[in-house]
Amino acid sequence: MSLISIVLLLGGFHGFYLSYALYQCNDRKNNANLILSLLIFTLSVSLIEGLLDDNGYLRSFPHLVGITEPLIFLYAPLLYLYTRRLTSADYFRANIVHFFPAILLVLICLPFYFSSVEIKQDFLYSPNIQSDIGQFYDDLFEFWVTPFAYVIVGIYLACVLKRLLRHKKSIADQFSYSEKINLNWLFLITVSLVVLYLLWIFDEVKFIYIEACEEGIIKTGCDPLALLWDQPVRFAEVGMVLSIYLFSLLGLKQPGIFNRPVVENKIEALQTPEQELSNADEKIGSDLSKSPKIEILSEKYKNSAVDHEQANAIFEELQNYVASQQPFLDSALSLDQLSKATEIPRHYLSQAINQCAEQNFFDYINRFRVEEAKRLLQAELNTSVLDISLAAGFKSRSAFYNAFKKNTGITPNQFRKNIQNPSR
Structure with a gap:
């Protein structure tokens, strides 16, 4: 097992453990821990899927191909809902609109999910995809899902940062202290996720560049830079592991995350x-x-x-x-x-x-x-x-x-x- 696989394995299982711990500590009156638990769980599932892909296990279990792809539309909405829950004392129900892109993608991909083993193996390993379903799935992600995901995630991250900045101003109007309620740790994690977002874009650009070099579209700059980029380092996934560990380190230092809401119900942190x-x-x-x-x-x-x-x-x-x-x-x-x-x-x-x-x-x-x-x-x-x-x-x-x-x-x-x- 390679070093990157070990990193993904440790990050994934640590994420599952943290997700379970948060779920156990969830307060039904304040679902912040439940939302964070779901966020960590989705990140961990994606890491394990990357581990299986890196080590060729998807060849033995082809029906697992693509099942985690809709999760890319859950990361940012869950982070936003978690931030909203911490910065608002009012109870709210998570609007299903936030999950509509993920649900829609699942519905669109159903034909591929229920396709045969041969079609999925052809999609994975054939240089030229033969099946219409496999080709549709490939085009769907290349031309629609990936660009749209960049936009959606970017918008949500901007909204999270904006809400945290508003929260800083709000607590200054209502509290004579800022310790343990300013959510600086969550701001740091969000910044780390912005870096992860940029690494994700870089990872996609890296593969597009290498593919262009292999097809002869780009003939300059492929060596030695392309060889360096072509090393089996999954930048976005490594960033995901680091984000999980940041959630662990900084979240555990914040008592309100595991015991009670950081912004208690007696406050109205973001009232207009x-x-x-x-x-x-x-x-x-x-x-x-x-x-x-x-x-x-x-x-x-x-x-x-x-x-x-x-x-x-x-x-x-x-x-x-x-x-x-x-x-x-x-x-x-x-x-x-x-x-x-x-x-x-x-x-x-x-x-x-x-x-x-x-x-x-x-x-x-x-x-x-x-x-x-x-x-x-x-x-x-x-x-x-x-x-x-x-x-x-x-x-x-x-x-x-x-x-x-x-x-x-x-x-x-x-x-x-x-x-x-x-x-x-």
Whole structure:
């Protein structure tokens, strides 16, 4: 067995194991793990099919020829649905439209799937395909399926990247921390799949180039470059193995993937402004009656955003609450929690912060944490920077350093040195 076959074998069976583990950990209320399980399973099946092809087993089992081809239209939709599930708290049913290309391809290929062993062996090993069914199948993939798959996969990958970037912005408006909810690991995996997508295109171009050299269509550049490209290295399949291992490494580091949704149901990670306003309107009657300090949110503003004067009043209420109660010391503080504590609808809180502080919720809360850290750095000179960062409400040292430098222009260590040596 060749080295590439060993790689495919290990990658395939590791993928099956990971797929099963994800299925076992699936939460019926959040099917993210189930979707990821299906994605890993389809990738693994394709790897095993490539292994069988490389080692000539398809000659003994010709009815396996082509059965994995429709899977090329499942990889990207499953990745998109998985990303959507992680970045949205609302339950959704996977639209069958996403799987329509794969279903259609299966139906079109049924005549080939049910054809005789002789037709399939002729398709595999004959230099000139004799059967009409085999020729149709060959032309179908060469002129229609492969180009269309390039387009479909490219579109889905672009949609996944766009959704992840939107998610980063969304959590900054709703959370005072980003650890374990920013989905950076999924962004890295998606980038790796983009590389895999490019390797897939390169792999196809490689075979077209070699075929053109063999037929004499291209007579220059075939040696030695073509000989190098003609080595039995399946670039796309090796990339698929690497992607499975990335899912394992980065997914296992993300507790939310295996235990609970990364973005918990209490968040509405990708709500539109209209949805947020609608939710706020449902609560506004009861919320405002409980909070006499924001009575200016009258009935006539029930279906519209607050004006500048009202936003200032809400912001003043918020400033007083944050200064007196110090909710920023809670490292897991969210906009929803602050909304419940102040009895101000979250939509109006968000608007007041954006309009009056000209910041998102993440930066607004971290500004208070930095001020608290500055106070602690001055008052507790013998306390470590890490302990101070945790006491000020930060979840990690890196988050503390980034926020501190963003707000002060210097690092916490430099700030402490300036205190100890004011003359410098």
